[in-house]
Amino acid sequence: MRNRIVEVKKMVGRKIVKGKLYEYEFYTLPLNLYIPKHIVEKFGIKYIIQFDEENGTILIKPER
Secondary structure, eight states, X not given: OEXXXXXXXXXXXXXXXXXXXXXXXXXXXXXXXXXXXXXXXXXXXXXXXXXXXXXXXXXXXXXX
């Protein structure tokens, strides 16, 4: 099992619909893993990613 400490990146998306500009925020980890906003607000921006090569699973836990 491999451990890796990572930080969440805050991304801002922009979309134009019928001439009107909409902006939205979302949070991602490396490997393009999406983290919901309420989870980032609750636990912070530092996470531990654990790769289990035997089972092929990825486990994400808050660092604290």
